[in-house]
Structure formats: structure tokens, C-alpha cells
Amino acid sequence: MKKFFSCSIVFLVLVLVSSFAYADGYPELRGTWVGLVKMISKDGAVKESKAALIIKKQEGNLFTGEKAWFAANKENLVTEGFSGIIGVDGVSLYFTEHEDGYTFGTLNGKEHMSLYYLENGRKAKAIYYQMERIRFARAFVDIDKDGSKTIIRSEVVKVYPLNAERIMREADLNKDGKLSKKEWEEWKKDK
Secondary structure (H helix, E strand, O other): OHHHHHHHHHHHHHHHHHHHHHHOOOOOOOEEEEEEEEEEEOOOOEEEEEEEEEEEEEEOOEEEEEEEEEOOOOOOEEEEEEEEEEOOOOOEEEEEEOOOOEEEEEEOOOOEEEEEEEEOHHHOEEEEEEEEEOOOOOOHHHHOOOOOOOEEHHHHHHHOOOOHHHHHHHHOOOOOOEEOHHHHHHHHHOO
16 A cells, blocks of 8 residues: 555656646747737628737746737727637647637747637627737847936836836846846846
């Protein structure tokens, strides 16, 4: 009995360790993805626009964030939260919108994804997204407009409005509310 119990514990530990190791192998999705959107509604009307996905948090194959697009009047920014999962193949994507509808898709390399949104009922529509990851390519001096040799949140907002909170949270290593050139460059290396 003791031998069976010991073997069971060893087996359980090996399964847990391997599952954690496998979870680390999922692609990094955090960041902002932008792209072209084509939609067809139940009345047959086809519209094209642009949208952004801001993936704010990821743990292994689970992620969450928000989708953003401009309303029909092109003046109001609309956002909606979502939660998602990366399939065991490492390329299939599954989202559930926090309001309604589902999105399925494929990660096409590190920089591109194709997504398909479906919604039924009175607001029935199908949407195709062709998304590309935004890279944080701006140089420190481009963001440090006042020349103070540090970047503050308001300067980040002007350049990366959808990612300012995330950038400040992740890049400000000493938590002093501003970014040094070294902090900015170190953070940017991984993005």
C-alpha cells in the first residue's frame, strides 16, 4: 500500500511539473494587436473598419484583455472585455466576449493572427479580423518630449495611449513613477 501511495505521489508530481513546463511553452500574446476588420450583418451589409485587441494579462495558455474600435460615428472609442485560451497546438485561439459572441482564430507566427467572430440572435453578424502586433519601436528621446531624461506616464499616454498603464506597470522597475532610459530599453527588448 505504501509503495502504491509513493508511486502515486511521484506520478502526480511528474504530471504537475510537466504541465507547468508545457504551459511556459505557449506563445506570448500580451500587447496590442491592430488590423483590418470585415463584417457582414444579417441584412447582408458588408462594412470594413479597424480594431485593436489589447491583451493585458496572460498566464500560460490563458489570457484576457479588451477589444477596441471606433463607433459608427468614428468619434467614440468603444471597448469590450474578453477572456481567451490558446489551444494545445499553440496556434488555435478561442475567445469569449464579456458582452456576447465568440471569437475563434489562428496565430500565424509571432506577429499575426486571423480571427473569426460569430454572434447570433437579433444582432447576428460574422466578423473577420486580420491582426498584426504593434511593436514598441519608438526611441526614448521620441517619448521624452520635455528632455528630462525620464519618461512619465503622460508622455507614454501620448505615444502609446492603449498601453500606457501596462508599460508603466511593467517597465518601472523601481516604482518611482517614471522610466529611465535603461528601464525603457530593458522593457522594450522583450516586446
